[in-house]
Amino acid sequence: MTESEWQTRKQRIDARLRSMSPPWKIVRYRDGLDCAALDCHAVEELPTATGPADYGIFVNGLLLGIMLAALGIGAILWAKWLMPEEELVQERHDEVQPGEPEEQIMTGATLLSGVNDTGLPRRSLLVRTLGLAGGAVATVPLVALVGALLKKPGKILFHTLYRPDSKYPNGIPIVYSDGRRVSPNDIEAGGLATVFPGVPGGVKDASSPTLLIRLRPGQGTLVKARKGQSSWGWEDYLAFSKICTHAGCPASLYEQQTTRLLCPCHQSQFEVLKDAKPVFGPATRSLPKLKLAVEVVDGVQYFVAPQDFQEPIGPGFWERG
Numbered sequence: 001m002t003e004s005e006w007q008t009r010k011q012r013i014d015a016r017l018r019s020m021s022p023p024w025k026i027v028r029y030r031d032g033l034d035c036a037a038l039d040c041h042a043v044e045e046l047p048t049a050t051g052p053a054d055y056g057i058f059v060n061g062l063l064l065g066i067m068l069a070a071l072g073i074g075a076i077l078w079a080k081w082l083m084p085e086e087e088l089v090q091e092r093h094d095e096v097q098p099g100e101p102e103e104q105i106m107t108g109a110t111l112l113s114g115v116n117d118t119g120l121p122r123r124s125l126l127v128r129t130l131g132l133a134g135g136a137v138a139t140v141p142l143v144a145l146v147g148a149l150l151k152k153p154g155k156i157l158f159h160t161l162y163r164p165d166s167k168y169p170n171g172i173p174i175v176y177s178d179g180r181r182v183s184p185n186d187i188e189a190g191g192l193a194t195v196f197p198g199v200p201g202g203v204k205d206a207s208s209p210t211l212l213i214r215l216r217p218g219q220g221t222l223v224k225a226r227k228g229q230s231s232w233g234w235e236d237y238l239a240f241s242k243i244c245t246h247a248g249c250p251a252s253l254y255e256q257q258t259t260r261l262l263c264p265c266h267q268s269q270f271e272v273l274k275d276a277k278p279v280f281g282p283a284t285r286s287l288p289k290l291k292l293a294v295e296v297v298d299g300v301q302y303f304v305a306p307q308d309f310q311e312p313i314g315p316g317f318w319e320r321g
C-alpha cells in the first residue's frame with residue numbers, strides 16, 4: 001500500500017499538530033505573512049534557500065525548525081514494510097469429542113504407552129529380573145554357611161614375621177631382599193636400607209618392609225624417643241616400619257639433613273628424631289618402631305630384631321578393626 005505525501009501531511013502530521021496542547025495552527029505561507037507574530041504555528045511551504053520546506057515551526061515569533069514531511073513519509077512506509085498489515089490465522093484441528101473414533105484411538109495409545117513404560121510387556125526381562133533377585137536371596141544362607149566354615153584370623157593380624165621364634169634365640173635376623181644379613185658396617189652415615197625379617201616368607205610378607213636408618217654423626221643425641229622406646233635403637237641406627245600409617249604406601253624418601261621420612265602418596269612426613277612422628281600431611285600415627293640388637297657370627301656383627309613391632313603396621317586392618 002502506498003500513501004501520497006499530501007495524504008501523510010493532511011492525515012498524520014496536521015492532525016498531530018492540532019492535537020497538541022495548546023493546539024498548533026497550520027497556515028500556508030503567503031507574501032506579507034508576519035512571521036514575528038506567529039506562536040505555535042506551522043507554516044506550510046515556507047521558502048528557504050534550497051526551496052520550500054514542508055513546514056516552518058514558529059514559537060513566539062521565532063523559527064525553531066524546518067520539518068520535511070518526506071522524511072516522515074519514508075519512515076512510515078518503512079515501518080509498514082517491516083510490519084505487514086495482513087492477519088494470518090492458523091487453523092486449529094477440530095476438537096475431538098468424547099466417544100469419537102479419534103478420541104478412542106488417542107486414549108488407547110496413551111494407555112498402551114503407559115503400560116510399555118512399566119516394562120510389564122517385556123515378560124522375558126521381567127522373568128530374568130525376578131530370577132536374579134531370587135538367586136541373590138538364595139545366596140544369603142550360602143554366604144552364611146561359607147562364612148561359618150572359614151577360620152577366624154585369630155591373633156595373626158596382630159603380629160609380623162619379626163615375632164620371636166625359638167629358632168633364633170638372639171632375635172629374628174634382619175636381611176636384605178636377597179637374603180643377605182645386614183651388618184652395621186654396610187650403611188654409611190645418613191643412609192638407609194629397606195630390610196626384612198630373615199625367616200621363610202619374610203621378604204614377601206606385606207607387613208615386613210622395614211627402614212633401617214643410620215643417622216649422621218651427632219644426630220643420635222637429638223633423638224627424642226617415645227616413652228619406653230629410648231633403648232630400641234642401636235648406636236646411630238633406628239628402624240621403622242616402611243608402611244605408611246595413612247594409607248599403606250611405602251614411606252621411603254628420607255631427607256638426611258632434615259631427618260624426615262616422606263611418603264610420596266599423600267605427602268605425609270615423619271620426623272625420624274621424634275621416633276617417626278607425623279609432622280605433616282594426612283598421617284596421624286607414628287611409623288611403628290622396631291627394636292634393634294646385634295649378634296656376632298664368626299666375628300661379624302649382624303642386626304637382629306629381639307621382639308616384634310609393638311604397634312599395628314600400616315592402616316588397613318587396624319583402622320577397620
Ligand code: FES
Pocket residue numbers: 244245246247248249251263264265266267268281282283
Ligand atoms: S599413604 Fe602415605 S601419606 Fe597417604
